[in-house]
Amino acid sequence: MNLNDKTKAVSAGGQFTFSNSRLTVQRMGYGAMQLAGPGVWGPPKDTDEAVKVLRTAVEAGINHIDTSDFYGPHVTNEIIQKALHPYAKDLVIVTKIGCVRPSAKVWQRADSPEELTQAVHDNLRNLNLDVLDIVNYRVMGTEFGPTDNSVAKQMETLAELKQKGLIRHIGISNATAEQIEEAQKITDIVCVQNSYNLANREDDMLIDKLAEQGIAYVPYFPLGGFNPLQSSILTEISEELGCKPMQTALAWLLHRSPNILLIPGTSSSAHLLENISSADIKLSGEALDALDKIAEK
Numbered sequence: 001m002n003l004n005d006k007t008k009a010v011s012a013g014g015q016f017t018f019s020n021s022r023l024t025v026q027r028m029g030y031g032a033m034q035l036a037g038p039g040v041w042g043p044p045k046d047t048d049e050a051v052k053v054l055r056t057a058v059e060a061g062i063n064h065i066d067t068s069d070f071y072g073p074h075v076t077n078e079i080i081q082k083a084l085h086p087y088a089k090d091l092v093i094v095t096k097i098g099c100v101r102p103s104a105k106v107w108q109r110a111d112s113p114e115e116l117t118q119a120v121h122d123n124l125r126n127l128n129l130d131v132l133d134i135v136n137y138r139v140m141g142t143e144f145g146p147t148d149n150s151v152a153k154q155m156e157t158l159a160e161l162k163q164k165g166l167i168r169h170i171g172i173s174n175a176t177a178e179q180i181e182e183a184q185k186i187t188d189i190v191c192v193q194n195s196y197n198l199a200n201r202e203d204d205m206l207i208d209k210l211a212e213q214g215i216a217y218v219p220y221f222p223l224g225g226f227n228p229l230q231s232s233i234l235t236e237i238s239e240e241l242g243c244k245p246m247q248t249a250l251a252w253l254l255h256r257s258p259n260i261l262l263i264p265g266t267s268s269s270a271h272l273l274e275n276i277s278s279a280d281i282k283l284s285g286e287a288l289d290a291l292d293k294i295a296e297k
Contacts, residue, residue, distance in 0.1 A: 006056075006059070006060035006061070006273065006276055007060055007061045008280065009028075009060070009276050009277050009279050009280040010026050010028050010060050010061040010062055010276055010279055011026065011061060011279075012279050012280040013026060013027040013028040013254050013262070013279030013280075014026075014027045014254070014258065015027060016216055016258070016259065016261055018092075018134070018169060018190040018191065018216055019188070019190050019213065019214040019215055019216075020169075020188050020190065021168070021169055021190060023092050023133060023134070023168075023169070024090075025063050025064035025092050025261065026061055026062055026063055026064060027254060027258075027260070027261050027262060027279070028062060028254075028262050028275075028276060028278075028279040029062055029063075029064030029065065029066060029218075029261055029262055029263045030054075030057045030062050030064070030065050030066070030263060030264070030265070030272070031065075031066045031067075031220070031263035031264060031265035032054075032065060032066060032067040032071065032076040032079075032080060032265065033066075033067075033068070033071050033076065033265045034265040034266055034267045035050045035053070035054075035071070035075065035076045035079050035080075035265075035267055036071045036072040036075040036076050037072075037075070039104055039105065040071050040072070040101075041072065041101065041104040041105075042072065042075065042104075043072070043075055044075070044079075044267060046267075047079065049267065049268070049269065050079050050083070050267060051079060051082060051083040052269055053266065053267060053268065053269050053272050054079065054080060054083040054084055055083055055084070056269050056272055056273075057272060057276075058084060058088065058091065060276055062276075063088065063090045063091050063092060064092050064094065064261060064263070065080065065084075065091065065092070065093050065094070065263075066094045066095075066096075066193075066218070066263040067080060067093060067094070067095050067127075068095050068096045068097070068099075068123075068138075069095065069097075069119060069122045069123045069126055070096075070097075070099045070100055070101050070107075070119075072101075073100070073101045074122070074126050077095075077123060077126035077127050078126050080093070080127060081126065081127055081128045085127075085128050087129075092133045092134065093127060093129070093132070093133055093134075094133060094134040094135075094136065094171070094191070094218075095123045095127075095132060095134070095135055095136070096135070096136040096137070096138045096171075096173055096193070097110075097111075097116055097119035097120060097123070097135060097136075097137060097138065098110060098111045098116065098119070098137050098138035098139065098140060098154070098173075099138055099140060100115070100119075107140070109140035111137070111140065111153075111154050113153065113157040116137070116154060116157045116158065116161075117157065117161065120132065120135060120161055120166055120167065121166075123135075124166065131165060131166060131167065131168055132166065132167050132168065133168050133169065134167075134168065134169045134170070134171055134190060134191060135158060135161075135167045135169075135170060135171070136170075136171035136172060136173045136191065136193055137151065137154050137155065137158060137170070137171075137172050137173065137183075138173040138174055138193075139151060139172065139173065139174045139175050139179060140174070141174055148176060148178065148179070149179075150179075150182065151172065151175070151179045151182055151183055152182060152186060155170070155172075155182070155183045155186040155187055156186055158170045158187065159186055159187040162187065169188070169190045169191075170183075170187050170188065170189060170190065171189060171190055171191035171192060171193065171216075171218075172189055172191075172192055172193070173192070173193035173194065173220070174193070174194060174195070175192060175194065177205075177206050177209075180192060180206075189215060190215060190216060191215060191216035191217070191218055191261070192206070192210060192215060192216070192217050192218070193218045193219075193220055194206075194217070194219065194220070195219065195220055195221045196217070196219035196220075196221075196222070196253075197219060197221060197222050197223060197224055197229060197249065197253070198229055198231070198234065198249050198252055198253075198291060198294050198295065199224065199229055199231070199294055199295055200221070200224075200295070201295040203217070207256070207257050207259070207260065208257065210259055211257050211258065211259040214259070215259065216259050216260075216261050217257065217259050217260050217261070218260075218261045218262075218263055219253060219260065219262070220263070222249065222250060222253055222262060222263075222264055223246050223249055223250070223264065228246075229245065229246070229249055231245075231294045233290050233291065233293065233294055234248060234249060234291065234294060237287050237290060237291065240287075241281060241283075241287075243277070243278070243281060244274060246274070246275075246278075247274060247275070247277060247278040247281060248278070248281065248283075248291070250262055250264060250275060250278035250279075251278045251279070251281035251282075251283055252283060252288070252291050254278075254279060255283050255288060262275075262279075
């Protein structure tokens with residue numbers, strides 16, 4: 001797959017402009033979480049390959065990179081800076097805050113005004129930026145999903161940081177519809193990051209509602225996360241298309257709604273190219289109908 005083919009594939013996924021902004025991105029983006037070491041802790045085994053993955057993504061036309069300073073911690077942001085700074089004018093870096101990593105297996109809630117402010121400054125420093133394009137507040141729920149706690153104080157803090165010029169736009173992650181509505185009463189929300197894929201369709205109604213408002217929906221675990229997608233239907237359709245099941249699953253997400261932005265992560269250049277290729281996969285109405293039924297099983 002040469003550079004021209006990669007660029008065509010990324011473009012085939014289409015573009016999206018974040019609401020109330022001048023930020024336009026390709027819908028096929030890149031998530032940097034896997035650039036850190038095992039368990040998203042410490043440095044990667046091969047820093048040179050991590051740098052190569054980022055540069056290959058940008059060369060292919062990807063201009064939406066998702067990251068967080070608690071990946072590593074600090075590791076992915078430092079690699080992004082090493083690989084891509086000074087950044088291209090159209091590159092949109094989206095980060096998230098609300099968590100700290102005191103040790104390898106711990107993801108600890110950190111969302112007091114002081115902790116959120118410190119997190120913003122950490123991201124600015126490690127990415128070498130004066131202002132962050134988009135900051136998502138990551139609601140720390142349970143291992144099974146979001147909780148219903150109020151997000152008002154956290155949104156007020158981010159709104160203040162935006163007013164100070166440290167943040168351009170605000171998003172929210174791992175949030176319920178009620179929490180999103182609460183956040184919108186305090187500040188503009190330009191994107192929502194929740195768990196969603198072919199088999200996990202709980203946010204179907206939310207996605208459609210956000211699309212009506214012009215708000216981006218960015219699914220994390222688009223391929224199932226720690227429990228990779230497995231389906232005979234997905235396998236059969238992929239064989240007919242001549243591609244891998246995970247590529248078909250990503251293509252389905254792009255077909256699902258025009259406000260869905262993809263940020264599949266990988267630490268492999270070869271895997272990155274496979275993900276990019278999925279943006280150019282055309283799914284027939286019959287294939288889409290069959291794939292839609294996976295969540296019903």
